[in-house]
Amino acid sequence: MKDVEISRVILESFFQKFEGLFDLDVAIVGAGPSGLAAAYELAKRGKKVAIFEERNAPGGGIWGGGIMFNEIVIEKELETFLRELDVRYKSTPDYLVVDSCHFASALIYHATKVGATICNNVSVEDVALQGGRVCGVVINWGPVRKLGLHVDPITVKASYVVDGTGHPANVVSLLVKRGLLEKKTEFPMNAEEAEKFVVAKTGEVFPGLFVSGMAVCEVYGGPRMGPIFGGMVLSGKRVAQLILSRLLPSEESPCQEQ
Ligand code: 48F
Numbered sequence: 001m002k003d004v005e006i007s008r009v010i011l012e013s014f015f016q017k018f019e020g021l022f023d024l025d026v027a028i029v030g031a032g033p034s035g036l037a038a039a040y041e042l043a044k045r046g047k048k049v050a051i052f053e054e055r056n057a058p059g060g061g062i063w064g065g066g067i068m069f070n071e072i073v074i075e076k077e078l079e080t081f082l083r084e085l086d087v088r089y090k091s092t093p094d095y096l097v098v099d100s101c102h103f104a105s106a107l108i109y110h111a112t113k114v115g116a117t118i119c120n121n122v123s124v125e126d127v128a129l130q131g132g133r134v135c136g137v138v139i140n141w142g143p144v145r146k147l148g149l150h151v152d153p154i155t156v157k158a159s160y161v162v163d164g165t166g167h168p169a170n171v172v173s174l175l176v177k178r179g180l181l182e183k184k185t186e187f188p189m190n191a192e193e194a195e196k197f198v199v200a201k202t203g204e205v206f207p208g209l210f211v212s213g214m215a216v217c218e219v220y221g222g223p224r225m226g227p228i229f230g231g232m233v234l235s236g237k238r239v240a241q242l243i244l245s246r247l248l249p250s251e252e253s254p255c256q257e258q
Contacts (some may be wrong), residue, residue: 021050021117021192022069025247027137028052029124029171032060033229034213035164036107037236038180038243041114044246050156051117051164054123055144059104060166061214066227070100075195075230081237083120085110098203103229126152127161127174127209134161135255137171141187159253162210166234167224172205181206184221185196186214195231202235208254212239 026037026042031053047197051058065071074089074096075087081085082089082096086104089096109128112118123145128136140153159221163171175181198216213220225231 017117018052018119021119022156023154023253024048024050024136024158026050026160026162026243027124027156028162028164029110029137030060030164030166030215031055031058031103031118031120032164032166033062033107034215034236034239035060036111037161037233038162038212038240039118039236040107040114041237041240043111043114043116046115047244047247051116051118051120051250052077052112052124052137052139053118053120054109054145056121056142058108058118058120062100062104062107062229064101064227070101071227072098072100073228073230074098074103074152075228078230078233081233090187093136095190118140127171128155128157130255132207135159136204137161144216158244159212159247159255160208162212162239162243163205164212164239166214167218169211169218171209172215172219173210175206175209183219186217186224187221189225190223190226191228194223194225195228198231199238201233210239210243212236212258 012157025047028039031051034058035051039049039051045196061149087106089098121142122139123142124137125140125145127134136155138153138155144151155200163169171184176183200219201216205219215230
């Protein structure tokens with residue numbers, strides 16, 4: 001039967017893809033703009049990177065633009081980046097304006113084109129800790145977490161993990177609830193300050209765990225911002241740069257076999 005053959009090739013291809021993900025250079029949690037930009041920069045440089053995204057559609061908060069008016073604003077300094085991704089934009093005296101669906105799909109396309117894998121419908125429900133450092137993520141199907149099903153998860157090893165889960169900083173919160181880390185909470189809206197804050201504070205919060213995007217504001221008490229996305233992209237680029245400087249070709253994996 002043709003239908004059975006279709007099922008077989010899907011399963012074989014999926015498991016072939018997933019087999020390559022058990023030992024990653026970088027596991028990124030959340031396929032929002034910062035996670036996608038980080039994945040693009042890391043994979044472009046040959047690193048083995050996967051994004052785990054609990055929703056069906058990657059893209060995070062990009063799609064909805066401002067209150068569902070599906071346009072987003074990006075600072076002019078990212079014009080070269082938009083050109084690199086072949087993204088169409090309009091210029092105003094101060095900003096670049098991009099169709100949100102066009103921008104989300106460009107980030108998804110280019111991150112996967114250079115070799116990053118996106119595991120959608122996969123939720124990170126815990127981190128793997130080894131010798132006082134984060135060494136991977138504990139994953140389950142997205143609907144399992146949403147529906148509260150009693151199904152045990154599995155573990156993926158990663159030399160570095162990025163919390164790109166946006167406003168709730170879900171990965172950092174896992175360490176906070178165990179008393180291993182402290183965090184503040186996001187401050188009220190101020191786009192100008194927030195865009196600078198998020199980039200300046202992007203970095204490692206716990207051995208092996210980095211934060212990018214809006215999770216940075218939640219961890220350090222930075223202001224939130226609306227549908228302006230330059231800070232998110234720059235934060236993703238910065239986290240990639242910081243991790244790349246640690247992932248030297250000669251460096252052995254900082255994590256043991258699990
Ligand atoms: O929120 P999100 O888009 O993250 P971001 O990169 O960008 C924030 C902006 O979209 C916007 C803003 C700035 O202009 O204020 O909000 O910081 O995307 C975060 C993604 O993480 C997923 C979630 O579904 C979303 O797509 N996510 C959250 N928790 C988990 C997760 C989890 N535990 N496991 C997997 N994915």
